[in-house]
Amino acid sequence: MNVIPQNVRDGFAKLIDPLALVFIRLRVRPNLITTVGTLVVIASATAFGLGWVRWGGLLLLVSGLFDMVDGRVARRADMTTTFGAFYDSTLDRVGESALFSGIALYFLRGGVPPDRLTLAVLACLVALAASLIVSYTRARAEGLGLTAKVGIAQRAERVLLLGAPTLFLGAGNRGALLFWIVVVLAFATSVTVVQRVLYVARVAGEPSVRRPPRQRETLPGHAPALQSRKGP
Numbered sequence: 001m002n003v004i005p006q007n008v009r010d011g012f013a014k015l016i017d018p019l020a021l022v023f024i025r026l027r028v029r030p031n032l033i034t035t036v037g038t039l040v041v042i043a044s045a046t047a048f049g050l051g052w053v054r055w056g057g058l059l060l061l062v063s064g065l066f067d068m069v070d071g072r073v074a075r076r077a078d079m080t081t082t083f084g085a086f087y088d089s090t091l092d093r094v095g096e097s098a099l100f101s102g103i104a105l106y107f108l109r110g111g112v113p114p115d116r117l118t119l120a121v122l123a124c125l126v127a128l129a130a131s132l133i134v135s136y137t138r139a140r141a142e143g144l145g146l147t148a149k150v151g152i153a154q155r156a157e158r159v160l161l162l163g164a165p166t167l168f169l170g171a172g173n174r175g176a177l178l179f180w181i182v183v184v185l186a187f188a189t190s191v192t193v194v195q196r197v198l199y200v201a202r203v204a205g206e207p208s209v210r211r212p213p214r215q216r217e218t219l220p221g222h223a224p225a226l227q228s229r230k231g232p
Contacts, residue, residue, distance in 0.1 A: 013068060020072040030074035034088045037066025041095030045102030051111065053178060056102070057166030063095065064159040089139070092155070093132060099162075100128035103182060112175040120179050123186045130189035131158060137196040150199045151192030158185060 023033060044059035070088060074080045104124040112120045134151065141148035153161075162181055171178040 013072065016065065016069055017072065019065075020069050020076060023069065023073050024077045028073070030070045030077075030079055030084055031087055033066055033070035033073060034084075034091055037063050037070065038091040038095050040066060042098045045095075045098040045100075047102070048099070049102035049105035049109070051106060051109065051171075053106070053166050053171040054168075057163045057168075060099070060159060060163035061167060064156070064163065067092070067155070067159075089135070093135060096131050097128060100124045100131075100182075103178065106171070106178070107175065111171060112179050116175075116179060120175075120182065123179070123182045126186040127182055127189055130186065130193055131155075133193050134189055134196065137193060137200070141196070141200050144204075146200055146203055148196045148200050151195045153185065153188035153192045158189065161185060161188075 040059050040063040044056045044063060047053070047059060048056035074084055101124075104121050107117060107120040107124065134154070138148045162185060165181060166178060169177055172180075
């Protein structure tokens with residue numbers, strides 16, 4: 001189950017095609033777009049940490065645009081590379097870590113009443129950990145020859161749920177809106193982890209699925225996943 005239907009995702013992707021074509025004509029490398037997008041996420045995290053919540057929401061949505069464009073530029077211009085996929089996935093994790101750290105800093109600097117502070121910071125930690133695990137589950141599944149793109153809180157949903165409300169409404173009264181958004185994200189992302197684990201368990205048990213021989217790794221790799229630039 002995906003909150004944002006695939007046809008909606010595809011429709012929005014077509015809307016940003018002109019921007020991708022502009023980057024292609026200018027010969028902008030996908031890795032540069034990825035880097036700029038990550039810098040925008042870090043700027044968003046900084047804005048949240050400083051209490052500029054509306055700016056944080058706006059910058060987060062802009063970063064999501066970069067996150068979609070880099071992959072389309074890579075594919076349409078035939079510039080997909082193994083390192084590009086690795087670089088994109090790695091910087092996605094850097095951005096998520098910075099984002100939830102910035103929001104936690106906002107809470108610690110008085111963004112929520114003292115009686116909610118512990119729960120608010122805990123929700124940030126859970127949301128961050130779960131978002132990283134969501135990405136890992138897909139990467140690890142693809143490394144085993146499977147796919148795991150299911151879940152109610154994939155990356156696009158997380159960016160939209162956090163970015164849109166804060167852009168238009170800010171943090172809410174005494175940080176209440178941002179607090180509940182993070183709580184919902186922590187819950188929904190944790191559910192997504194469970195959904196992916198159950199999905200892989202079901203698919204892996206099907207006789208038709210042929211998995212490559214298991215190899216011992218120092219760190220869990222995902223070679224097949226490197227053929228695609230995008231993460232969860």
